[in-house]
Amino acid sequence: MRKIVSAFTFMCVIVGLLAFGSLSLAADEIKIGIIDTYSGPPSSYALDVLDGFKLALNKINAGGGVLGKKITFVTRDDKFKVDLGLTAAKELIMRENVNILVGTINSAVTLAVSDLAQKEKVPFLVTYAKSSNITGAKGHKFVFSMNENTEMIGKAAAIGLAKRPFVNYWIAGDDYEYGHAVADAVWNHLKKLKPDVKLLGQSWWKVGEPDFTPYITSILSAKPDAAIVATGGAGCIPFLKAAKNTGFNEKVPFYMHTATELSTMKPLGLDAPEGVIGTSNYYFYYPETPENKVFVEEFKKAYGRDPSFGSLIGWFTANFIAKSYEKAGKVDAEKFAQALSGMTIDSPAGKLTVRQQDNQLMLPMFMGVTKKAPGYDFLIATDIVTIPAEELMPSIEDIKKVREK
């Protein structure tokens, strides 16, 4: 018994020393913990975010950091799994003593970590998850969305699609949260804007579906005017390939949210179908402002490739963090959260503001159509229509309503 007690005391001392050691270390730096998916198909997006983040951070630190402190970061791989993401978040808070959490691409992981962030009072900046619940029903003062969400996608797509002459629609998508959320949002808003639209039918496939040809041929035999395709991430590429090979895009115009994004268009090269309608928050070739050109040049110089929307997210997330600490005047979670809420910064995509009422970043959306263009070895978005952020943000009354539930 005495042995056990002394062993226990010894362990307590060691743990205490370790905790004290890292505490004293934390004093002269601001530490950020990044949780994201660095393995499997989603890692392509997570690495874009990380590179954009590093680019901005290096510049901030080269200029002396903020409040006389350098900003450092550590990363953890959640492998797209809720339990791993949550464990990593706990470990980052308890052991690494991070001041801020950043991440992740998976909405389920994000909501779990957000819950923890609220309890532990650690600000959490969400970089790629698109669930509208993050700043909607499950929102709180420590969680900030640095990305658009499914509600905003739905509104933007509906505004764009309502202007087109289509009446009979077909909906198809990934059979999981993102797919259904996007499809529902687009359809609900579209019905409001254009009440005579009709839904002929729906197809839902499993995530990671390898071959879309049978789905496309079955949609073709229903002969809709247009289709809404709610597939995201890695699934966009095989879908667009199958669309090109069956000539789907020539027979049925279709909308796919991320179709025009660089992450989708670049791997396909000139093999992508033309005339696909897509929405995106950022193109490296649009808007053609000096700020965007500088950003593209710097990113290209550092990483040898063009920046995607993910890279931009990483870039402005780092800048928002630095600016908020400057405004807060000291390293304090409560003060930081207050400073970030309602903050505006200049970015390559214009002025960006975190809306005070729900901590949702106000991002404009661009609707474009895929097309081959001289000088590019992949398809780019053309006929770009800008939908301003004010038009596609969920209304504050709606946010209040869902949060009260």
Place this chain on the structure above:
Amino acid sequence: MDFSTTITLNGLIQQFLVGLSRTTILFIVSSGLSLVLGVLRIPNVAHGSLYMIGAFLCYSISTLFGAGSTGFWLAVILAPLGVALISLAAERGLFCHLYDREHLMLLLFTFALMLLCRDAVKIIWGSNYRSLSPPEILQGSLSILGMPFPKYNLFLLGAGPVVALGLWFLIHRTKIGKISRAAAVDRDMVGAVGINVSWVFASVFVIGCFLAGLGGALVAPTQNITQGMDHTIIMEAFLIVIIGGLGNVWGALLGALIFGLTDSIGILVWPQFSIVFPYAVVVIVLIFRPKGLLKATW
């Protein structure tokens, strides 16, 4: 529930053909799995990883030769050979020491191998998405019964029977086929009559893995070549092997046909819940024939 989608005969035939072309890939991959399972008794979970490596090799070889038609055809031949080479090294270096172990150990071992392959792919090819164009003559689509049918799927439709015939010839008309069939029934007896069982096993393993690589190479132009290709296919391949009868190559053919066709017809009939169809069939088959449709070699 909206059942208003009218199903035309043309649509049905079209869907049937698309399903058949999908079956080709499933058959090629699962016949390799079944072969290894039948003769060597290895439930090779890493089979899907070899399929993924086949697709990545096909991409790399094809782009190395300028991403044109020649590059593609060369890649379709070389990529499975590359996979065969990897599997030969794995068999001689690792598996051949483990044949006496129980199945659970082998299962765990192949699982470990799968994880290793996954990380190796991540290290070698990175996490970017990759896409490969089919060769010039197989791009676009033909009109069959007024509906577009991708030319590449037509090519797959032709490739399936060729592979099946080749396998039939190999198993029933060659010496190694005969020996391996005998070894599947009683490996001690085969050894007792003076045949080097070890090398028979090695060749069967390599042939099985070659088929995984071939499946990966053939599927490359229709897919996003990325990490994670392995786990979808391995699940489906195991289901096919189980409903067909463990270790029976023709069972794999039958299983692939059932799985592929119920999938594509299901998509036409009830697109909203089509995911369920192939798995429901698996359940039905297993209720009535728990050992699979054809005779299992186990």
